[in-house]
Amino acid sequence: MKKLFFLTMALLPSIVFSQTLTKNFTIKGKVGNINSPAEAFLFYQIGANRVIDSSMVVNGSFSISGFISNPVNAYLIIDHKGVGIQKLDKNPDVITFFLDKSNITLTTARDSVYTAKVTGSVINDENNDLTRQLKSINDEAKKLDDERNTGLKNKQNTTGFQRDIEARGKALQDKQKSILQNFIVTHPNSYLSLLVLNALGKQGKDPAEMESLFNALTPAIKDMETAKMLKKSIDDSKITAIGAIAPDFIQTDVDRNPIRLSSFRGKYVLIDFWASWCGPCRMENPNVVKAYNKYKNKNFTIIGVSLDRPDGKADWVNAIKKDGLEWTQVSDLKYWSNQVAVSYFITAIPANFLLDPNGKIIAKDLRGSDLEDKLAELFGKI
Structure with a gap:
C-alpha cells in the first residue's frame, strides 16, 4: 500500500533548494555508525518545485530542518560514499515517509536508513x-x-x-x-x-x-x-457516473468517416478505451472479442476509442486486424489528449462504459468475464 501513498520524484536538475522560511519541521537521524564522507539527502515537493536539502552524517547522526505548508510525501537517501546525488547507484539506501510540521526521528542500529523506524509524527x-x-x-x-x-x-x-x-x-x-x-x-x-x-x-x-x-x-x-x-x-x-447520460461525441474512424455516439441510440453500446501500445488492453481484447461475437446479434455493439499517438495510425490499424476487433473504431490520434478520452476523464486504460439504448451509463470498467456476465444478465446466457 505504501506505493499508493509515497510520491516518487526523479532526481532532475530542476530540483530547488529549501528557502529560508521559518522552519517548522526537523528530521533527526541516527543510522548505525556511518561517518564521513556520508551525506543524507532529503527530497520532497512543494507545488511544482522539487526540494532537496542535505546534511553530513557524523557518527551515524544527521539533522535537517525546513518549512512546509502541508504534509508531503518525502524520501531520504544516505549517500554512503559521498559521491553526490547525480552519481548515486540505481538502488540507493532510501526510506520513504510523510513529512509534516513536527520533529521526526529516524533511528536504526544498522548502517542503513532503509531499516530505520520513523517516530515523532502523527501522520x-x-x-x-x-x-x-x-x-x-x-x-x-x-x-x-x-x-x-x-x-x-x-x-x-x-x-x-x-x-x-x-x-x-x-x-x-x-x-x-x-x-x-x-x-x-x-x-x-x-x-x-x-x-x-x-x-x-x-x-x-x-x-x-x-x-x-x-x-x-x-x-x-x-x-x-x-x-x-x-x-x-x-x-x-x-x-x-453510472446512471448519467454518456456525453455525446463525434470522432473519425480509420477511413476518416465521422462517427457520432448518439447515432447508436436504440442499442446497448460499449465504449471501449484502448490503444495499440497498451499491453493490458491487448491482453483484454480477447475477452471483448468473445463477448462481442456472442451478443452482436442481440442489439449490442461496441465503439472502440483508441489513444494511439499522432504517428501511430499504422500501429492502430494493424492492432485492429491482429486482435480481430470487428466493431467500429475511432481515434483522433492525440494520445492521452484524445478529445473523447478527455471528456470522459480517462486517466488509465483499458477502460469502458456500457450504455443502455437511451445512452445511459449502466456499468463501467467491465474486465475479464465481467462484460460477458453483464451481457448475459441483459440478454440471457448464450
Missing part, C-alpha cells in the same frame, strides 16, 4: 497502523498473483480457473476498500485520509460514495489545495 504513526491493517490483504494478493502465474505456466488457463482467481481478487479488493473507507471515517482530520480518498477515486470508486466520504472530512482538511483538486475530480466524475 507516519497513522500510516504505519494502516499498513499493518492491510498487510494480510497484501500478503494474500501476492499469493493469489503467484497462483495465477503458476496456473498460466501449467496451462491451467481454463474459464473456471480464471473466474476463481477473479472472484478471489475482487473479494480482496472489497476488503481493502472497506479498511480504507473505515480509516477515512475514523480519521476525518488526517491528511492521510485525503490521500487514501484520492487513491480510492483512482480505483474507480462511485462518485456519490466519494462525495460522502469527502464531506466527512473536517473543514481544515477540505480547505487544503489538494482537497480542492480532489473535490473537482469528484464533481467531474459525476459526468460519467
